[in-house]
Amino acid sequence: MSTVLSALLAVNWISWVIGLPLTYTIAAFLSGARAGRMLALPALVLSLLAAVGLSARVLAQGPQRHMVGGWGAPLGIELYADGLACLMLLMTAAIGLFTGWYARHYFARQDTGATYFWPLTGFLLGAMNALYLSADVFNLYVTLELLGLAAVGLVALTGGAAALAAALRYLLAALAGSLMYLLGVALLYGAHGTLALAELGARLVPGPLAWTVIALMTLGLALKTALFPLHFWLPPAHGGAATPVSALLSALVIKASFYLLLRLWFEVFAPAVTIPAAQLLGVLGAGAILWGSWLALCQQKVKMIVAYSTVAQIGYLFLLFPLAAYAPGVESAWYGGVYQAVSHAFAKAAMFLAVGSMVLAAGREDIDQLDGISARLPLSLFSFALAGISLMGLPPSGGFIAKWLLLKAALAGGQWWWVVVMILGGLLTAAYLFRVLRHAFLPARRGKRFRALPPALELSAFGLALGSLALGLWASGPLALLRVGAPFAGASP
Amino acid sequence: MSIGLIYAVTGALLFSLGLYGLIVHAHLIRKILAFNIMGSGTFLVLVGLAQRGGEVDPVPQALVLTGIVVAVSATAFALILARRLYAANGRCTLPGEGEA
């Protein structure tokens, strides 16, 4: 038994975490739509297992370093898996699995784009896994582009002028963002002659170069993360795409660029970042929270409400930076920010899938067409509510844990103004979410007909909602994983 | 001022120019061209800055080759999206941006 376990631990999980989704992509494209559908769940389960295996190994043996080609930095590319990377991998694999389950049945009914959804999704997941594991700034650029093109392709799936415009807007924004990032890479290599994160972190010194690089890379990645006021591209792309795509994009894709920003700030830029810079990011985050929530409150189409809610929730992620800028709060700020990213992923994916089912059943996207849903799709509505609890930051939910940690950091650092912002944001979130619930509670108008849905559509959303609940009932587990190799010694929130 | 540095400075100028074009031009083809100018600028900085000492460094050259392929793929995809959009609604601009 124990020998089996040690053998499993010894497996070179990193290469499989990256390799499995890409292999699936090849199979899915080569053998066409039906095979893609059939292979999806096995492949997604396998990638989840690979992520679990890697996390187990990291928990047991500490952070893992993988020298691609056996060369090692600075000549070759290094991959690096610590608790943070593993948590992101687990999140991606789990949400990918449930969304894939949903998509199997979603695309079974309306066939546009079903053919290329599967290979594109395989690339999307593979690109994110590669990004989370890479420890080389240029390789990270390639993964960013891989991710961006896959995401844009998925947005364009639905066809039609609106989708094409959304996709093109998204593509141009993403390309501009990654070029700013690449320029930063060029400056870094030109100055320090290496591309490895660790070496750069050791060599970067405060000065014009560091500040220019920080500005360029942060700007580029903020654009890719749709941080207010650079969020213009997100709502049409996320709100207009096919439901499983919306879920993947809103829950996962924006987290990838945020994750990269987090790594850079804490592991490369740390010596050179200034408190005003951090405060500026916080101000933009606050703007996102308030402005995004307000716009969500003004929407008429349900999926657009959820999309704007993403714009708002991204704001909480960026409060991490100012909160971590003062010593007393740094740890709970970091843990809280990462936890917010993870729990938002589960909640938002669940919410998009649930809303997608409602729209599919009611046949209309407008919020005032939801009457009778509570009687017709109780499970989807329940999932929506569970996810909503997490977004509002109410217990029991992962969102509450994240908010707790962030508020704790704010109070410990004496930055009460962020407390005010977070509380206001929570109340605004409640306002626009209960607006949806209220319409769903109304009795159905006479003669209203609903389309019957396969149960899998409701169950997959429910599974994710339970995930966001579980994150609130058992936070010590994910946080323990997160502590492995955290950017500060002996950290605990 | 070494050759490499001259390349790098030119690259910086091209990058800024491209960024300007990407933001202010409404016409999609112009936007895509602007993106390519930004890209070329970045590549110039990448090769130029690293070799400003005069010695040859194969790594940035390889990086630029990779970057070029990525840029080509992105450009092709962008162009075809633009063509599709034009075929769909007969406009060469994104909604909400004035005609070029």
Add this chain to the structure above:
Amino acid sequence: MTWNEALLWLVLASSLITGLTIFFLPEERHRLRSTLNLAGAFAKLALIAIMLWGVLNEQQYETRYALLPGIDFALRADALAMLFVTLSAVLWLFTTIYAIGYLEGSPHRSRFFGFFSLCVTSTMGIAFAGNLFTFFLFYELLTLSTYPLVAHRGTDKALRAGNIYLGYTLAGGAVLLIGVIWLYSLLGNVEFAHGGVLSGLVPERHGELIVIFVLLIAGLGVKAALVPLHGWLPVAMVAPAPVSALLHAVAVVKAGAFGIVRVVYDVYGIEFAADLGLLLPLAIVASITIIYGSLRALAQDDLKRRLAFSTVSQVSYIALGVSLFGPIGTVGGLVHLVHQGIMKITLFFCAGNLAETLGIHKVSEMRGVGRRMPWTMAAFTVAAFGMIGVPPMAGFISKWYLGLGALNAQMPWVLGVLIASSVLNAAYFLPILYAAWFQPQRGPWPAEQPRGRFETDWRLLLPPLVTAALTLAVGLFAATLFSPLEWAQLIMTREYLR
């Protein structure tokens, strides 16, 4: 997991499982649903009976697991918790019986009873919470599980009431959260403990502690309907009668009051709170609420609104008792936590009966109703006298101990408040009784629809009769073992003599 730990989980599960099962029960499975409900309620009572005996014999009931590093999800059953738990469980049983009869033939019953059970579960959690973190968890869960009950009817009026209710409670929760986290960032962990946990803190921090106290009380005061945070309560009256009964008698307002008790006794500690000079302001706020509520009640013609304002006034007796420094006042406040529950739920049951059977919603429509529905009005009368404080009813016991406590605490002016409020109670209850019993009926009832063989459906009649009998019993047999009074004294000894 030991049997004692399991008990705590089982008490929660007995209503949680019921609720979740009911959610997914087909709408038309009425018999099965009722059976589940009652089975859950009786199971809970049995479990609690076991625990009562255990707590009396110094058994330790505690279970915890690390939810966050350094912060536990902790459930603990001490005497105070048992007081609240027993009250909720008993009243849950009768309210369930009542609701089954009341909602006969109305839609969305699975949803209703599902959230109803969730709401009771959160109340249990609030009672058992072993630290401030766990308390907050269930406190917010209560908000979420009661909203669908307030908005249940789905009419515009109900939905608007639901919004107002949410606005108040969510904002209150946010304020409470700030206070809680602030405390945690000072102490790292805030377990409830007799005599409080803060007295050890360095004097430099005392200023912060006062601010935190204000935040906590403000957050809790919303649910406890302390003036001026009481606005949601009369509006929430649109909810179905069983909801008003449970919300106003037990779940929501009591959760707030119970929270205040916890904060004062087991977080700050009564002595420490007194040293910080926090008790007098609390007493003043409570007194203002008592008088203001009664005055507003006088002016209401809508029966349920009058009862609602009477609740605003009566619940603050608890806060008042807490703020009287000294054992006797404590006893008065704690015992009223139970007594007010029993009396007020009786009154709401009766109001529901009148509305369901005769369509009576206004006081002015109640002339001669005593002859038409003698049993209902008898129960109403008993509860009303209890509220006024006529011996030997429950209310008399509460007020007696509060009065003594006031004298002990050298706060004689509180006596004035008590007397004034009693007079006001009489002023807004006696006219109702007079009209019901001694005035002749004028014209037909607004909307008469006879139900069942008795004056109304037996499931509507039984609960108020039982609770009315309880109102008498807890007064008459106040000195027996397990009477609320004895139990309150047990809590008091454990609070003060450690």
Add this chain to the structure above:
Amino acid sequence: MTRVLVGMLVVALGALLIWTMLGLPAPSGRVPALVAAHLNESGVAHDVTAVLLNFRGYDTLLEIGVLLLAVLGVLAVRLAAADTGGTLPPPPGALLRAFTNLVVPLMVLVAGYLLWAGAHRPGGAFQAGAVLAAAGVLLRLSGRLPALLPPRFWLRAGLLLGFAVFLAVALGVTVAGDSLLEYPPAQAGAWITLIEATLTVSIGLILVSLFVGAPAPPGEAGSRGGDA
């Protein structure tokens, strides 16, 4: 108005960049030395190729993924827009036809040379693939090459070939317990040649598909196969 604002911002950015670069000390990279030191273990004689396919081969692997993605995206959009495929251009004049006959075989030859040359001097899979693609475009324009879209099995296989082989090699070596893409030094040259050969084919096909995949502009439909 916005133009002025953006202009000022962009000028500021450029100035900042130039100022930063002028202020940099002399480069301190030890990477060129490392490349030179390990060149003989890399399996190829040309340093850039060594970096591309060995030292930083992982970048290249993902980059082929990007190329594939572009094709996937194009095909997806075509499908969504329910396009029957690039229309075949009108029969070309005799001159173009003769020129094509002459030049296409030559281009294939050049591609082959570039592929072989890559091992020890500038050249390699990408240059070769690009030349192949050019030949394809020429054939397309002279009406010799049907659209072949949406791709049948063998075309899909051709598009995937390079990426698949590359990935298979990358993962295959890990089974032996080494890390990703860690060629056994002895066979490094052989593996790289295999990868480069397959890459050339796939890159050629991908680029041509991107060209053919562009929709004919409305109005002039049927005139030309697209000019993406």
